[in-house]
Amino acid sequence: MLRAALALTLGFAVVVGFGGNGFTAKAEDKKDVKKLEGKLTCTKCALSETDKCGHALIVKEGGKDVKYYLDDKGGAEKYHGKCCKADVDATVTGKVVEKDKKKHIEEPKVEIK
Incomplete structure (x- = not known):
């Protein structure tokens, strides 16, 4: 017992x-999850920063533009066609981390306005 x-x-x-x-x-x-609003853009076609299509959200913070790079599938994402050639208003929710002195959003959930 x-x-x-x-x-x-x-x-x-x-x-x-x-x-x-x-x-x-x-x-x-x-x-750590944040909801950010700004302009969603292509890192290759609009920003000329990468060799392959990717995404960045440009957010106004304190009067300055701050770039948040999305850790996603790049050109394979459903929303890519909408933001590749022209910036679109979007809301992105995800975990914000810093990598290589740049802000990234991990596991982003994108909502195009």
């Missing part, structure tokens, strides 16, 4: 210990 109670207590402690860490990480991830 004592062994069963000890095993049950230990099992419960392990589940609670691992479960708590998982929930904390997910809450932190959601905290």
Whole structure:
């Protein structure tokens, strides 16, 4: 009887210990998600910054244009045809990170206005 109670207590402690860490990480991830509005443009055709089509969202912040590069499939995205030759108003939601001194949006969700 004592062994069963000890095993049950230990099992419960392990589940609670691992479960708590998982929930904390997910809450932190959601905290970093931002919703940005600006002009969606092609990094190859409009900005001449890349060899292949990609996307950047240009956002007005403090009177300046700030570029957020989207980590997506580039020219293979459904919305690419709308923003390749001309900038379009868009809202992008995703996790903002800094890579190579540039702002990137990971796992972007794009909504063309």
